[in-house]
Amino acid sequence: MAESTGAIYTAAGANLAIAAAKFVGAFLTGSTAMLAEGAHSLVDTANQILLLVGLKRAKRPADAKHPFGYGREVYFYAFIVALFIFLGGGIFAIYEGAHKIEHPEPAADATVFGVQLSGFWVNVSILGFAILAEGYSCAVALKAFWAEKGRRSAITAIQRSKDPALYTILVEDVAALIGLVIAMTGVVLAHLLDMPVLDGWASIGIGLVLIGMSIFLMVETHGLLIGEAADPEVVRAIQDAVREERAVQAVNEVLTQHLGPSDILVNLSLDFADEVPAGEVERTVARLERRIKALSLNVTRVFIEIQARGVHAAETPGSSAPAPTGHDAAPPGSAVPA
Structure with missing residues (x-):
């Protein structure tokens, strides 16, 4: 600026x-x-x-x-x-x-x-x-x-x-x-x-x-x-960071939007494995927020929604199945569709 x-x-x-x-x-x-x-x-x-x-x-x-x-x-x-x-x-x-x-x-x-x-x-x-x-x-x-x-x-x-x-x-x-x-x-x-x-x-x-x-x-x-998404490089880095978390079973969606030239909002919809304890979910969410903000100084807000893959697919128009695991490849872009 x-x-x-x-x-x-x-x-x-x-x-x-x-x-x-x-x-x-x-x-x-x-x-x-x-x-x-x-x-x-x-x-x-x-x-x-x-x-x-x-x-x-x-x-x-x-x-x-x-x-x-x-x-x-x-x-x-x-x-x-x-x-x-x-x-x-x-x-x-x-x-x-x-x-x-x-x-x-x-x-x-x-x-x-x-x-x-x-x-x-x-x-x-x-x-x-x-x-x-x-x-x-x-x-x-x-x-x-x-x-x-x-x-x-x-x-x-x-x-x-x-x-x-x-x-x-x-x-x-x-x-x-x-x-x-x-x-x-x-x-x-x-x-x-x-x-x-x-x-x-x-x-x-x-x-x-x-x-x-x-x-x-x-x-x-x-x-x-x-409203435009963040650069594809930023989105890919966010996706990679999420996939490294073993507690995350599937990435339902990754949405980004510029609220200003140096102000990026990130919204994630993640499916955690059912056996993951609540405390581990909280620690994973906090860790992801810190990592994503460290990836780009322009990321100012991170919202993480925990949602079963099937529920997300039913609520999101145009979603597709089946769900990949947290370590499977996901297509690059501003959104990872269900």
Whole structure:
């Protein structure tokens, strides 16, 4: 979480400076692509503030109304961020681009402190500054993301990541760099070919990039909102720990769910051998709780239900029989079906 917070602060500072520069350039030259990019950077800044709010609210302690805490707050705010990008960035950029295509005008020269400057070079200079600032922000986000992803591919790491703040910042920064390249291309071609309509098409291109990014983030965050299982590696480690207990006759089910980026709930349904004394059952349960929490620092709650295999199969839709013993192999995954 510390890595994502640092990346957010870096991105927010960079985007605020970039937004100011872009809006000044759009005001001085009338460039629609520059205006779209300014709106994009302003939306990104607001999004980073929302993510910081979500991270802070997610740290609130559990209470009577929310006994499992507020960890999912960050997922809700990440979804709102994706919605903001869609409406505040993508739709606005497409609208402005369509308007520029209908009413094309060349970039106006700018007058700063009585000095007349070429509108083209004003736009190019601001976009160049924006690319450098956004590149630095993206490098910080990539460093934090690379530390988390390990040996997994980037797409797999994003799909498995339970920290939406980190991958949202990374995806935003990458989309911002793509948008800047599109804006620079549109401004340069509009000037060289004397076709100001290309500035409008560049704005539409930026809007499409933002909409695509927002849909991707919505899909990824949606899974976290409704509840995702822990990584398969964590689930397999839990299964292995349970199978090592000789008192456990069968593993009915292993369920895990992320209540927040660093908050995993584990629920086990186990069938103990009938001859195992009650005292041994209690000691086994206590030992399993300690071992499972030691397997991953993110495991904060462990619930163990002692249930006969047949009873569990009858109560659980889709359960199958017969029951394996506690030392038989079980298929990997977030749940071991009956």
